[in-house]
Every structure is written in C-alpha cells, then in structure tokens.
Amino acid sequence: MLKNNPLFLALDFPNGEKAIHFLQAHNLHQVPVKVGMELYYQEGPTIISRLKTQGHPIFLDLKLHDIPNTVKKAMRGLASLGVDVVNVHAAGGKEMIKAAQEGLEEGTPDGERKPKLLAVTQLTSTSSQVLKDELLISKNMEETVSHYARLSRDAGADGVVCSVHEADWIHTLCGDDFMTVTPGIRLKGNAFDDQVRIATPEEARKRGADAIVIGRSVTSSLDPTTAYAEAKKEWDDEKRTTNSQSFI
Numbered sequence: 487m488l489k490n491n492p493l494f495l496a497l498d499f500p501n502g503e504k505a506i507h508f509l510q511a512h513n514l515h516q517v518p519v520k521v522g523m524e525l526y527y528q529e530g531p532t533i534i535s536r537l538k539t540q541g542h543p544i545f546l547d548l549k550l551h552d553i554p555n556t557v558k559k560a561m562r563g564l565a566s567l568g569v570d571v572v573n574v575h576a577a578g579g580k581e582m583i584k585a586a587q588e589g590l591e592e593g594t595p596d597g598e599r600k601p602k603l604l605a606v607t608q609l610t611s612t613s614s615q616v617l618k619d620e621l622l623i624s625k626n627m628e629e630t631v632s633h634y635a636r637l638s639r640d641a642g643a644d645g646v647v648c649s650v651h652e653a654d655w656i657h658t659l660c661g662d663d664f665m666t667v668t669p670g671i672r673l674k675g676n677a678f679d680d681q682v683r684i685a686t687p688e689e690a691r692k693r694g695a696d697a698i699v700i701g702r703s704v705t706s707s708l709d710p711t712t713a714y715a716e717a718k719k720e721w722d723d724e725k726r727t728t729n730s731q732s733f734i
C-alpha cells in the first residue's frame with residue numbers, strides 16, 4: 487500500500503477490548519484504522535493512545551456539526567490526541583469548517599503534524615430519494631455533493647468524504663490534491679442495506695479515490711484476514727499518481 491492511499495479499517499466495535507482483540511486475532515498489525523462514534527464514545531482518548539502505541543495511523547471520525555465556536559474548541563482538543571485525520575459535516579457551513587481548521591492549527595502540539603480535515607458531503611447511506619423527500623434538498627445528488635465539496639475546499643478543508651461515484655468529478659472540480667475519502671465500500675457478494683451509494687475497492691481505485699474506508703465487509707466476514715487481504719489487493723496500485731498531500 488502506498489502510504490498516501492490508505493485503506494482505513496472501520497473499527498465499529500462496542501469497546502476497546504473487542505477492537506484490539508480483533509486486530510490482533512487477524513494479524514492486522516499497524517494497519518490504518520478509523521475510530522468512529524461507537525468506539526470513541528465508550529473509550530474516549532484511551533483507545534486513541536492504545537492504537538497509536540501499537541503503530542496504527544488513525545482517522546478519528548466524529549463528524550462534528552455544531553456552531554463554529556464549539557467546533558473550534560472541540561477540534562483544539564482532538565488535535566492534541568495526535569490522530570491523522572478528523573472530520574466534520576459540510577452541512578455545518580463555511581464558517582464552521584474554517585473554525586474547525588483554526589481549532590486544529592491551535593491545538594496541534596509544536597513539531598507535530600496537524601490532522602487532515604475532511605468534510606462529509608452527503609452520507610453514503612443517503613439516497614437521492616431521501617435527499618429530496620426527507621432532507622428537502624431540491625438539487626440532485628451530483629449537484630449537492632459538488633456544491634458541498636466546493637464549499638469545503640473554499641473554507642480550507644483538506645478534502646471530503648463522499649461516495650466512490652463522486653470521487654472523480656470532485657477531483658475535476660476541486661483539484662487533484664483535494665482529498666476524496668470514500669466509505670460505502672463492499673466486497674463483491676456483500677450487501678448491507680443501510681448503505682446506498684456503494685462500490686468495490688477496485689471501483690474506488692479506478693475512480694481515483696484517495697483513500698477508502700471499509701468496515702463490515704471485513705469485520706463481519708467469516709474470514710476477516712482473507713477479506714482484508716482481498717480489499718487491499720483490489721485497492722493497491724503501485725502505478726497510481728498519488729495526491730501531493732499525504733494522509734499519514
């Protein structure tokens with residue numbers, strides 16, 4: 487795996503013991519991981535320091551969405567944890583995204599690298615129908631995601647979270663160095679009905695995503711070691727032109 491194009495394994499486990507045991511039992515030493523709300527809200531910063539000690543690059547996915555002042559102060563604290571990537575909801579608007587970057591800059595200890603800031607455009611579980619009927623967004627998915635991506639770039643985010651289907655044209659719109667991180671990844675034959683805008687690791691690579699996030703296709707597999715290896719094989723490409731920004 488090129489260091490610039492991580493495959494983040496989503497550690498959606500109810501507690502730290504289960505997460506660490508999973509990694510050890512399946513020989514997933516030092517792989518990039520994503521810690522989300524389920525695990526972080528149980529364990530707090532302890533799980534971050536445990537994973538860091540074991541050498542895992544970390545995407546801390548808490549999807550902040552609040553008034554700019556609150557987000558800025560929360561990001562100050564998160565920056566001090568030494569994670570590699572954090573995120574907010576782009577729907578919080580430009581001022582909130584700017585405030586998030588300011589908080590990260592202020593909170594990053596001297597000599598350490600500021601975490602990359604991503605903004606979630608539209609969740610991969612959201613369908614075009616939900617966008618229209620429940621969220622009352624009258625633009626279609628393509629226009630909405632494009633708008634949120636441009637807004638995030640203009641506000642100073644390092645990239646966005648989007649689906650694979652949007653990664654290539656976000657690069658066209660926002661530049662090749664604007665990062666696209668794509669969850670909703672499924673290995674062939676898997677199906678989980680809560681995700682809508684899904685794709686395989688191979689499709690993600692072909693559409694130029696900079697990083698992928700994969701969870702249950704590996705963690706709920708009967709053979710997680712093989713499932714992880716399969717995802718990584720599909721995703722890896724030594725010939726790929728890498729983003730000049732580096733995640734980890």
Ligand SMILES: O=C(O)c1cc(=O)[nH]c(=O)n1[C@@H]1O[C@H](COP(=O)(O)O)[C@@H](O)[C@H]1O
Pocket residue numbers: 496498520522547549573606608609610611647648669670671678681699700701702703
């Ligand atoms: O920000 C995220 O990581 C995220 C954004 C998004 O639009 N969709 C999405 O699924 N995610 C996260 O990515 C992971 C996907 O997990 P699986 O559906 O099990 O592969 C979960 O931890 C989600 O919280």
